[in-house]
Amino acid sequence: MDEPLAATERDQMVLDCQGLVRHLAMQLRSRTPAWIETDDLISYGQVGLLQAARDFDPGQGTKFSTFAFYRIRGAIFDGVNKLMWFRAARSPETRYEQMSDEVIQAAAGEPAAAAGQESLAAEASWFTRLASSLAVVYFAAADEPGGAVEVPDQSAEAPWSGLVQQETSVKLRDAMERLPPDAAALIRAVYYEDRTLQEAANRLGISKSWASRMHARALEQMGKSLRASSLDEAPD
Numbered sequence: 662m663d664e665p666l667a668a669t670e671r672d673q674m675v676l677d678c679q680g681l682v683r684h685l686a687m688q689l690r691s692r693t694p695a696w697i698e699t700d701d702l703i704s705y706g707q708v709g710l711l712q713a714a715r716d717f718d719p720g721q722g723t724k725f726s727t728f729a730f731y732r733i734r735g736a737i738f739d740g741v742n743k744l745m746w747f748r749a750a751r752s753p754e755t756r757y758e759q760m761s762d763e764v765i766q767a768a769a770g771e772p773a774a775a776a777g778q779e780s781l782a783a784e785a786s787w788f789t790r791l792a793s794s795l796a797v798v799y800f801a802a803a804d805e806p807g808g809a810v811e812v813p814d815q816s817a818e819a820p821w822s823g824l825v826q827q828e829t830s831v832k833l834r835d836a837m838e839r840l841p842p843d844a845a846a847l848i849r850a851v852y853y854e855d856r857t858l859q860e861a862a863n864r865l866g867i868s869k870s871w872a873s874r875m876h877a878r879a880l881e882q883m884g885k886s887l888r889a890s891s892l893d894e895a896p897d
Contacts, residue, residue: 671714674725678733681726682706685733693741696854701744702737709736760798760851760858764877797880797887801833801852836886844879847872 666674686702693702713732717725837848843865850861862872 666717666719671717674717674729675710675714678710678726678729681729682710682733685730685737689734689737689741694745697741697744701740705737705740706733708740709733712736760802760876764795764798764880766873797833797836797883801848832887833883836883839886840879840882844875844882847875848879848883851876 682703683706686699686706690699690702709732710729713725713729716732717728719725837845840848846865847861850856850864851858856864858872858876859869862869865872867875
């Protein structure tokens with residue numbers, strides 16, 4: 662009976678197969694959606710590699726690299742399937758509810774208007790900004806994450822809704838590109854890459870509270886850009 666592998670031997674097998682993990686992750690990268698990052702695939706592959714090292718029996722006469730190959734690839738496929746399921750579960754309605762809650766919480770933290778004749782005007786201004794931001798969240802949450810805008814069939818009986826949706830999508834992305842780079846990256850991650858606000862904050866290397874404030878300011882600026890573009894296109 663073969664002696665069980667020592668922990669140091671298993672650690673060395675894991676170390677020796679790091680290149681295999683990266684190779685399979687890069688190989689499968691071309692078969693996965695663009696919003697899934699290579700680092701995610703590598704992480705799933707590492708899980709499969711560790712499982713392979715734990716379960717490997719040298720007495721079976723199989724090379725460890727061959728045994729690990731199938732475990733690594735299987736773990737990457739399982740990870741991608743979970744990401745796809747999670748993305749499908751996060752419908753536009755769910756994304757709108759989550760991000761509108763963030764906007765309302767951020768707005769609730771603004772200083773209250775001072776008492777006096779200007780209080781009603783200040784409250785009206787606050788409400789207008791909030792409504793504008795929620796409108797941007799609504800349209801962005803419903804926008805397609807892929808980046809390309811489908812042109813509606815002009816021969817269809819009533820193409821107007823498709824044309825309006827296309828025009829709104831173009832304006833939204835144009836408004837997003839007018840943001841500062843970090844704010845644009847945050848909006849892109851949340852609404853077009855289906856990341857949570859915490860995940861977007863982690864990517865930017867900032868706290869969630871700072872990301873929440875940046876998100877609120879970005880929505881307000883996008884709302885102004887959308888209103889300006891509507892005024893520019895209004896007939897004389």
